[in-house]
Amino acid sequence: MSEQTIQNNLYSENVKIGEKYICLSLGATTISDLIKSKTIKSYPISNNIKNKKPDVLILDSNREVIVYQEQKIPQKFKSEKDIQKAINQEIYVAKELNAKIFVVSDGDSFIWINPQTGNRILNENEEEILLPVSPKKNAEVLEKLILEISESVNEQNDIILKKEYIDPTDLAIKINGVLKNLTFASSKMALYTFVEVFLFKYLSDIEILKGENSFDYIYRLYGVNGIPQYDDATILGKYSDGAREQMRYLFPEGEDGTTIINGQIFHVEKRGGEYFSPDNTDFVFKQVILEFKQYEKKAGQFKYISKDFKSKLFETFMKNNDEKSEMGQFFTPLKIVQGMVSMVDIKPKMKICDPASGVGKFLLEAIDDNLDNYFKVENGEFQSNISLTGYEKMMSDGDDITVILAKANMLIYCSKLFQNNKDNISKIADKLLNGTFKVFTTALGTLDKIEENSYDLILANPPYYQSKVMSQKAKETGQYKLGGLGVEAIFLEWIMKSLKPGGVANVVLPDGIFSNESNRKLKQFLIKNCFVESIISLPVDTFFNTPKKTYILTIRKKTTAELKSSTIQAYPIFAYLCKSIGETLDVYRFDIDDNDLSNAIEKYNHYRKLDYTEREELKEPFKSYFSEDAHLKLIDVQSFNPDESWIIENWWSDDEKVSLGFEEEVITLSISEYQEILTDTIDIINSFKEELEWLKNK
Template identity: 50%
Template sequence: MSEQTIQNDLFSNSVTILDKYECLNLGATTIGDLIVGKRIVCDKVKTAVKNKGKKPDVLIVDSSKKVVAYIEFKKPDEFDTYKKIQAAIKQEIDVARELGVKIFVATDGSKFVWINALTGLPILDEQGNKIIATIKPKTEEREIAKLIGRLEIDLSDTNNQLQLIKYSDPTNLAKKIGGLLKNIKFTTPKDSLYTFVELFLFKYLSDINILGTTENFDYIWNLYGEDGRTEAEVLYRYIHEPRERISKLFPEAPDKTSVINGFVFHAEKDADGNYISNNADATTFHEVIKLFKEYENIEGKFIDINRDFKSKLFETFTKQEKTKENAGKYFTPLKIVKGMVDMVDIKEGDEICDPACGVGKFLLEAALKIDEPFTFKNGHVVKKINLYGYEKEMDEKGSTSGYDLTTILAKANTMIYFSSLFKDNNTLTNIKTISQELLNETYYSSKTILGTLERIDGKQYDVILANPPYYQSALISKTAKDTGFYTEKGLGVEGLFLEWIIKSLKPNGVANVVLPDGIFTNVGNKRLHDFIITNCYIEGILSLPINTFFNTPKKTYIMTLRKKRDVSKKQNYPVFAYYCTSIGETLDVYRFDSDDNDFQTAVNKYNLFRSCKDKNQIEEYLKPIFEDDLKLKLFSIDSFQPHSAWDIEKRWTDEEKVKMGVKKADVIMNLDEFSEYLTEIVDDINNYGEAIKCLNS
C-alpha cells in the first residue's frame, strides 16, 4: 500500500477535529504554497527558503492556522526497524521545528511514533511511557483533540512528558475571602459570594488566555508594584479595563442579567483626576487579589476545576451566615439536591426545568448525569439536554448590588460547572457565543409580582426539579387567579407552583418537588389533591426532618409525581414512603457534615423500588431490604384520597417511632412508684435549698 493511500484512508482530503483543529492532507502541496494561500501561518518560514519547497504529508492546524502537529507517513516496509523509524524522524523533524511545531509524528498508518520536535525525544505520558496513540480523526476526534490540547500546554524545550492533571479546589480560598469581606466590608454572604465568583472568573479567564496582556490578572497584580500607583487607581483600572472586557464577553440577556452585573467595590476619579475609593474598597480589593496570588503561588493556575468545588461553592458562603434568616429563599442543601436528582432518570434530549431555580443547582446536577451534556461544534453550543431555569427577582435585605443576584449567580455557577467548555473553546467569539447560547438561553429572571407563575404557556418538560417558595400572599393569590391559569384553588404560593408544575409536565414526565406540610394536611387543598390523583401517579413521598432547610422550622416533604398519559387510568401500585430523620449534615445553623444520612438510604431504596417490574410483587432478593427497614413503608394508593391527610409520618405507630428513635417511650408508674418519685423530687429541692442557704451565709 502506498503512503498516499494510507494517508487517504485516515484523513481523506482534510478533516476537522471538533472545530478546534483541521487535518490538512497535502500530497504535492508545498509549505510555500500553504503560506501564500494562507492555509498556515508561520513567520519563521519566510526566512527559511530551503524549507518552502518541502511537501509535508499531513499538518494539523488550529483555528488561527497555526501548525500544531507535523505528521510524516511511510510505507510499512520503510517503517519496520528502529533504524528506519529514526531515519523517517530525522528526514522531516527540522522542518517541523522551522514551523514552530512541538508535536512531530512519524507513522505507517498503524504504528505511531510521537516526538517532541523541540528536543527530538519521544513524548511520554503521565507515567513515563512512550505515547503510541493512533491518529484517526474520522473516528477518534475527541481523544485526539484532547491529547493535542494537553501537549500544546505541557511540551517545552525542557519537558517531553504529559503532566498529571491537577484539579484546583479553591474552597479554602473562598472561605478566606468570604471572611475578609465580611469583617472589613460587612457584606452579606450572598454579595460576598458574588464578589468571589466575579474575581474567580477574572482569574480563570486570565489563566486560560482569554483576557489579553493588558486585561488579565497578572497585569492588575503587577500594577501594585509600580511606583506612584495607588490602590484606588488599580481598582479603578480593574473596573474600567478587565471588567469591561468580561462584560462584553458575557452580554446581558433581555432580563438584564449577565455574570458581571453588580459589584461591592467602587472607585472613581475626582474633578482633579485623582483616583478615589471610599469604605476601604481599594484596600479590600487589594487584599482579595493578594489572596488569589498567594493561592496561585502554592497551588498553580486555575486550569482544571475540582467538581466538588463547583458543587459546594454556594454552600461555602451561605454557611457563613449565622442566622440563616434569608438563606432558605435560595438555598437547598447540596445533599438534598443530589438525592432528588438521583431519584429521576435524565436522558439525552430531555427538557429539564426548575421553575424556582435559585442558583441553578438542580439543573446543573441533572446535567452532570449526561456525559458531556454540552459541546461546541460548527460555531454553536450542541446540547444533549435543554435546561430551563426561571426565577423571580427578589429584593434582598442588605444587598448592595441592585441587581437580581440570584440569576447572576446561576449563570456564573453554570460557567464554573462547565468550565472546560470555555477552556477548550477559548476564543473571544466562541466565549461570547457560549455565553449567549448556554447561559442566557438557560436562565430567565422576571420582575413581575408572579414571576414564573405569570403564565402557563404550553411549554412542557420531561423532568421538573424544584424547591419552590412556600408562604401565604393574598396579593399573589388574587393576581394568579386573575390570569385564568390556576383553577385548582391550591393554598399558598406552593399550591400555585404545584399546579404550574403538573400542568407543565409532558405525559409520562416526572416531577420531584420539595413541599411544605400544608400541601399534605390542609383540608382546603382537597381540590388540589384530586387534581394530583387524577393527573399523576404518586411514585413516592419522603418525609424530611424539621430544619432540613435553614429558614423552615417545619415539616417538609419530597413528592415524586409521574404525569399520566391517560387520565382515565387509575394508579394500581403502592406509594413508596420513607420517614427520614437525618440528611448527612447537622440540622443546626452550622450544617456540619455527618455520617448519619438516612435520606440517602431513602433515595437508594426508592430507586430499587422504581426498578421493580411489578411494584405490587417485590422481588424476593429485595424483600429483606424493604421489610427490615422500619422507616420504609409502601402505602396503597387508596389511602390517598382528596379529603384525607397525606402527611405520611402519622401512619407510623408510636411503638414504631420508639424503635426508630424518633419518639421516647412513655414511662408508666403505679401509685407507689409515683409517690416514691415525688418524694425524690422533694428531697432534691430541699437539698438545693440548703445549698443556697450555705452560699448566702
C-alpha cells in the same frame, strides 16, 4: 523518497483525528489561499508567510490551526544540526498562525516543538515527546496528546501539566474571613466577591483572558517583588476597565439584563484622569488578589476544578458566615439535590425545568455526569440535545445576584466546554447560560404563566410562605383553579399543569400541602391527573433556615391514554421516614455516616424499576427487602383521601415511631407513683431553699 511521497503515505487525504481534529495533507496550497477558501480560520498574516505552503495542518472544529507540520526527506534530517535547521526554517510560520504545536518530521522521527518558545515539548515526566503523527494508526492517542498539549503549553511552559484537580475550599473560607474583617461584608456579597475574582482567575488560567486582561498582569502591577507600578486605585481601575469589561463582552447579558458579573463590588471612579476608590475597596481588591496568588503557589493554577468544590461553593459561604439565615433562599443542601436527581431518569432530548431555580443546582447536578454528550460546538455553532430552564424571581430589593450566581455556577460546571471553544465563548454563553437561567421582575415571577404540558421533568424546592397578595394575583390570572394555602400550593399547581403527559416531577414541599383542609382540591387534582410514586419524610431542620417539616414528593403525570381511560393507580405509594440525611442538621453541616435519605433513595430506585404489575403484588426477594426496613411502608393509594391528611407519619403506630426514635416513649404513672415523684421534687426544692437561706444569713 520525496517529502510529498512520505507525506502521502502517512496522510493521503484529509483524516479525522477523533471528534475534535482533522488532519489536512497539503504541500501545494499557500496559506493565503487556505484563508481565502476558508479552509482555515482567517488570520492577520504578514507578507513573510502568505505564500508559504504548509505540508500538514491539524485543525480543530473552528478551523483554527492547532498543529503545523513541516515534512523533510530523511537525507536532510540526520544530524541535530539538520533538525535545528528544519525547525528554524518554518517555526516562525507556526507562531504567526497561533499554532499550539509545531512538528518537524522525516516520516520516521517526529520532533514536537512549542512555537512560542522554540523548545521541545515534554511530557509530564519531562521526557521529550516523540509520538508519530499518524492519524490512520493512532488517532485516539494523538487526539488525547494534542488536547493535553493545547491545554498546557504557552510562552512560559513547554511541559504537559498534570491534571491535578484543585479544591479551593480553604481559599474560599480565607477570602470570606478577609472580607468580613475588612468590609463587614454580608454572606451574599462575600460569596459574590469570591465568585467574580474566582472567575477572573479561572478564565485567565485557561487563557480566555489574556494580556492586560489577565490575572497575572494585574498581579504584577502590585510590584510584589519590587516597587508597585501604580497605586491601588489605578490598578483596580485597570481591572475594572479591562478584564471586567472583557468578561462582560465574552459573557453578554441575557434578555433579563443579567450575566456572570454586574460590578456591584470593587468600586472605582475616574476624576481628572485619575482613578480613586470612594469606599476603599481598592485595598480589599489587592488583598483578595494576593490571597488568590498565594493559593496558586501552593496548589497550582485554576485549570481543573474539583467537582466537589463546584457543587459545594455556595454552601462554603453559608457555613462560614455569622449571617447564616440571609442566604437560605439559595440553599438546598447538596445531599438533597443529588439524592433527588438520582431518583429520576435523565435522558437526551428531555426538557427539564426548575421553576424556582436559585443558583441552579438541581439543573446542573442533573447534567453533570454527562455534559460532553449534552453540549458541543460544531462548525462554530453551539448545539444541545437537552433543554434546561431555570426560572427565578428578582429579589425584593431589585438585587439580581441569584441568577448571576446561577450563571456563574453553570460556567464553572461547563468549564471544559468553554475552555475547548475559546473563539465561540459569547455564542455559548448566550445560548447556554442566558438560555437556561431567566429572572422575572413581576410579583408572580414564574407563576405569571402556566406552561401547559411543556416539560418531561421538573425538579424543584419552591418557596413556601403565606402571601395574600400572591394568592390574589395568581387568582386574577385565571389560570389557577385549585385554591390551596400558601405560595407552595400555587407552585404545585404550576408544576402539575406544566408537566407533559407522562412527565415526572420531584419536588420538596412543606407539611401543609399534605395536611391543610384548604388543599383538598389540589389533592383531588393530583390523584386524578397523576400517579403518586413516592413521599419521603425529611427531618426538621433539613433546610438551612426553614424549621418546617418537609417532604420529597415524586409524581408522574398520567399519559393522554391513561387520562382518557380514567386509569386509577393500582400500585402502592412508596413512603419513607428519614431521621438523618448524611450531614448534621445545624448550620455547620458536617458529614456524618448516619443517612436514612440514602437508604430511602436506594430502595425507591429498586421499587420504581419494577413493572407496575410487579409493584401491585411484590414477590421475593423484593418483598423481604422492603418489609425488613421499618422506615419504609408501601401504602395503598386508596388510603390517600383528599379530604384527610396525607402526612405519612400517620401510617406508623406510636410504638413504631418510638422504636425508630421519632417519638419519645410515653410513660403512664399511677396516682400514687405520681404523688411520690411530686413529694421527692418538693423535698429537693426545700433543700435548695434552706441552703439559700443559710448563704443569705452568712
